[in-house]
Amino acid sequence: MRRPVHTTESQSPLKGQGLGAYVSTQSLQQESALDFSGLQLPPPAEVEERGFGALCEQPGNEAMKYRIHNIGLWLDEPQVLLTKRAAEKLRIGAEHLKSVRVVRSVLDARKKGNPRYIYTVEAELASENGKLPSLPPDVSEAPAAAPPPKQVRPPEKRPVIVGTGPSGLFCALGLLESGVTSILVERGKEVVSRRKDVAQLMRDGTLNPESNMNFGEGGAGAYTDGKLSTRINHPLVRKVIETFARFGAPDHILVEGKPHIGSDLLPGAVERLREELTRQGCEVHFGRRVENLLYANGRVAGLVLSDGSKLETDRVVLAPGNSARELFERFAAEGKVSMDPKPFAIGFRAEHPQALINRIQYGAAGEDPKLPPADYKLVNNLEVGGELRGIYTFCMCPGGVVVPTPTEPGLQCTNGMSNSRRNSKFANAGIVVSVSVDDFARAGFQGPLAGLNFQRHWEAQAYQLGGGRYHAPAQSIPDYLAGRTKRPLTDTSYRPGLTPADLNRLFPAELTASLKSALRDFDRRMRGFVSDEGILIGIESRTSSPVRVSRGDDFQSVSVAGLYPSGEGCGYAGGIVSSAIDGLRIAAQIASELA
Ligand SMILES: Cc1cc2nc3c(=O)[nH]c(=O)nc-3n(C[C@H](O)[C@H](O)[C@H](O)COP(=O)(O)OP(=O)(O)OC[C@H]3O[C@@H](n4cnc5c(N)ncnc54)[C@H](O)[C@@H]3O)c2cc1C
Numbered sequence: 001m002r003r004p005v006h007t008t009e010s011q012s013p014l015k016g017q018g019l020g021a022y023v024s025t026q027s028l029q030q031e032s033a034l035d036f037s038g039l040q041l042p043p044p045a046e047v048e049e050r051g052f053g054a055l056c057e058q059p060g061n062e063a064m065k066y067r068i069h070n071i072g073l074w075l076d077e078p079q080v081l082l083t084k085r086a087a088e089k090l091r092i093g094a095e096h097l098k099s100v101r102v103v104r105s106v107l108d109a110r111k112k113g114n115p116r117y118i119y120t121v122e123a124e125l126a127s128e129n130g131k132l133p134s135l136p137p138d139v140s141e142a143p144a145a146a147p148p149p150k151q152v153r154p155p156e157k158r159p160v161i162v163g164t165g166p167s168g169l170f171c172a173l174g175l176l177e178s179g180v181t182s183i184l185v186e187r188g189k190e191v192v193s194r195r196k197d198v199a200q201l202m203r204d205g206t207l208n209p210e211s212n213m214n215f216g217e218g219g220a221g222a223y224t225d226g227k228l229s230t231r232i233n234h235p236l237v238r239k240v241i242e243t244f245a246r247f248g249a250p251d252h253i254l255v256e257g258k259p260h261i262g263s264d265l266l267p268g269a270v271e272r273l274r275e276e277l278t279r280q281g282c283e284v285h286f287g288r289r290v291e292n293l294l295y296a297n298g299r300v301a302g303l304v305l306s307d308g309s310k311l312e313t314d315r316v317v318l319a320p321g322n323s324a325r326e327l328f329e330r331f332a333a334e335g336k337v338s339m340d341p342k343p344f345a346i347g348f349r350a351e352h353p354q355a356l357i358n359r360i361q362y363g364a365a366g367e368d369p370k371l372p373p374a375d376y377k378l379v380n381n382l383e384v385g386g387e388l389r390g391i392y393t394f395c396m397c398p399g400g401v402v403v404p405t406p407t408e409p410g411l412q413c414t415n416g417m418s419n420s421r422r423n424s425k426f427a428n429a430g431i432v433v434s435v436s437v438d439d440f441a442r443a444g445f446q447g448p449l450a451g452l453n454f455q456r457h458w459e460a461q462a463y464q465l466g467g468g469r470y471h472a473p474a475q476s477i478p479d480y481l482a483g484r485t486k487r488p489l490t491d492t493s494y495r496p497g498l499t500p501a502d503l504n505r506l507f508p509a510e511l512t513a514s515l516k517s518a519l520r521d522f523d524r525r526m527r528g529f530v531s532d533e534g535i536l537i538g539i540e541s542r543t544s545s546p547v548r549v550s551r552g553d554d555f556q557s558v559s560v561a562g563l564y565p566s567g568e569g570c571g572y573a574g575g576i577v578s579s580a581i582d583g584l585r586i587a588a589q590i591a592s593e594l595a
Contacts, residue, residue: 063098064125065142066090066132071119072108075370086123091136098126106257107372112363115371146235151179152594158183158283159315159590160303162290164274165219167319167567170240170580172277174587180594181281183311185303187289188216190274191267198223201404202495205469210289213405213415214323214542217286218270220405220568221576225397225417226261228253230577240580247272250420258375262420290320292330293337293563300562317586319566319579322545323407325452331549332448338559341440341450342548342571345394346458347432347515348503348536349402349414350477351492356533357398357427360526373398373422376429376526380518385510387438391518394430394543401493402428402537404470411459412466412473413541414494426493430540431522433514443508451546458506462539465501473501477534480504481516490533503538544574555589564590 071085082102087094104120122142125131135141159175161168164186172182187210188194194216197208214220226249228241244261245254247269253259261269274284289306293316302312320327331337354373358366361374379392395415399422405415416428440450443457465473472494476487485502492498504512523530548571550558557563564586566572566579573579 063127064131066123066125066135067103067120067140067142068123069120069138069140071121071138072116073119074114074116075365075368082119082121086121089136089138090123090132092125092132096126096130098124100124102255104257105255109361109374112361113365115362115365149174149177150591150595152591154180155315155594157313157315159317160185160311160313161317161319162303163219163319163321163324163567163569164217164284165319165321165567166221166240166576166580167321167569167573167583168219168317169270169273169277169583170243171317171319171566171583171587172282173243173273174584175590176277176280176282178587178591178594180587180591181283182317183313184277184282184284185288185290185305185311186217186284186286187306188212188286190286191217191222191271194218194222195267201470205404205471205496207406207409207470209407209409210287212407213403214321214407217274217284218267219321219579220323220542221579222267222270223263223403223417224266224415224576225263225395225400226266226576227395227397228259228261228577229257230575232578232581234578234581236581236584237577239584240577243273243580244269247276260418260420260422262422263417264419290327292334293560295336295560298561300560314562315564315590316562317564317566317583317590318549318570319583321567321569322542324569325408325456328452328547329449336560337557337563338550339448340548340550341437341448341452342544342546343434343436344451344455344546345390345392345432345434345543346455346507346511347391347394347430347540348538349416349428349540350393350431350534350536351402351426351428351494352529352531352534353490354399354425354427356528356531360528373427375427378518378522378525380521382514382517384514384517387436387510389514390434391514392432393522394432394540396427396429398422398427399424400426400428401495402426402472403494404472404496405542406459406463406470408456410463411456412463412470413459413539414472414537415540415542424493428493428537430543431515431519431536432540432543433511433518435511439508439511448547455541455546458539459541461506462541465499465503465505465538467499470496471499472496473503473506473538474498474535475501475503476532477519477530477536478532480536481519481530487532489535492535492537494537498535498537501538503536506538545569545571547571555586 068086068089083100100123103122106118108118109115159182161184175182189211194211197211200206249261249269290303292304294302300316358374375396375398397416397418400416400418440454445453483504549565551565552558566586567582568579573582
């Protein structure tokens with residue numbers, strides 16, 4: 001069943017450093033490209049076109065494989081043309097091709113009313129000894145398969161991983177591939193029982209602080225949209241996507257430019273991954289919250305769990321996600337684990353009818369059923385009050401729903417998700433402005449938990465403005481810009497319910513000014529974005545971690561040896577893929593120490 005594609009740590013460009021957020025800050029032009037499902041190609045024999053240049057002989061008998069980039073197809077062009085176009089770019093006859101497979105497809109919607117798909121394909125030559133005499137434009141040699149991971153001596157005490165989010169699960173997988181089994185400790189429930197708690201919060205606003213959108217098997221990643229796009233360009237991105245596909249996520253994620261699994265299919269893949277880990281000797285403990293660390297001689301010596309029990313180990317991978325507030329508070333109170341406040345971003349979730357976003361993005365082609373629901377990504381950098389701020393859309397969910405994501409009673413925050421078919425009638429995205437340590441200080445918050453307390457403060461204000469039970473304070477975008485709350489709200493996907501409110505009452509004035517200025521700019525770039533049909537829902541605050549647990553080049557805490565801060569919560573990743581990669585890199589580091 002296993003088909004590992006392994007990349008060694010030496011290939012990693014960022015030793016010890018974080019992997020950034022899954023928010024992209026690229027230009028709108030690049031970002032109007034959209035997802036596309038996988039496709040089947042007919043065999044080359046069905047293609048009639050023949051006769052281009054020639055091949056030369058190469059020593060050995062390996063059939064050469066080439067990657068051919070930038071092959072465009074209009075929506076009404078048949079996919080069979082890909083073989084012909086690949087052969088043209090290779091300057092050979094199509095009869096010289098043994099196979100052609102799509103490795104990437106991206107919808108290019110820059111030409112409004114006339115979108116097309118841009119493909120990268122991999123072509124294998126028919127002749128065993130054939131090789132191109134030189135590489136034509138848009139052609140590269142296909143990358144060689146990575147070598148299998150090196151097996152290492154298992155340690156006396158198994159490493160313990162805190163959290164079963166993408167970071168924890170992929171760390172366990174990476175360790176296992178090197179022959180090391182681990183113990184995973186998770187405060188929440190396994191993914192199937194967790195579903196009921198998530199549903200209840202959506203239905204009637206009852207929060208289970210231990211089992212919710214953030215806590216439980218699969219982490220914040222499990223009931224999320226499952227968008228696997230990332231702005232990081234790391235060799236392990238491919239491994240993460242292939243792993244999800246191997247454990248049952250749909251194969252089209254292997255070729256999509258912006259792979260998307262969907263909240264309905266992601267939990268199944270997570271469950272199968274965990275089953276494989278346990279089948280091969282890992283232990284997974286659910287419903288056990290880590291309360292603190294045990295120390296001996298400046299090293300980690302184990303963990304104290306919520307049931308009072310202790311787990312001894314000399315290696316702890318700390319992957320508790322960005323909402324593990326009690327743990328960070330414990331660390332700050334004790335002062336043993338070095339930690340700093342970290343900038344993040346805060347704002348609202350914007351929701352529009354999907355049909356409106358389709359019209360804006362696709363123009364005349366907006367109703368073409370061959371097109372997926374349109375997405376968008378917008379970025380604006382502004383100087384407000386002498387400070388440069390980034391305001392951007394975050395985690396855009398075409399055909400999605402807005403969901404409540406609190407972990408503590410009396411605090412309101414939201415996020416977005418969508419099912420694999422992206423068939424809700426709404427489109428939503430976070431619209432957030434970056435906040436810095438200076439912002440925390442201006443609001444009266446200091447020390448390592450300054451960002452966390454700033455986040456919590458605004459979540460409490462939003463809860464009050466919403467009137468309780470996770471009803472979200474909300475306002476139409478034009479009313480927010482005008483500072484009035486007169487108009488009734490339009491329809492929404494947010495299940496607990498909306499409370500009409502003036503969102504100008506949230507956030508310091510300079511943040512509000514930045515958000516408003518960016519919204520006007522977004523409307524200039526996407527005409528109709530500011531319309532009565534668009535609403536803002538409060539608030540989006542868990543965009544990334546408000547703390548960073550300091551670690552060195554050896555991936556270990558700078559103050560506690562044997563502690564490996566990992567993933568989004570410790571400040572080294574943002575999003576499913578980068579968190580998973582961070583876990584894999586820590587696994588590689590531990591394996592290298594054991595080799
Ligand atoms: C609704 C929603 C939608 C999202 N959509 C996307 C998306 O489409 N694409 C994307 O890339 N990202 C998305 N994200 C973000 C993504 O889920 C996170 O970036 C990612 O899950 C972080 O991975 P992680 O492993 O670092 O932490 P997490 O996934 O947060 O996992 C941490 C785990 O640790 C456990 N834990 C916490 N404290 C303790 C403790 N004290 N003891 C034991 N266990 C503990 C938690 O229960 C949790 O299971 C979304 C997030 C949300 C909330």
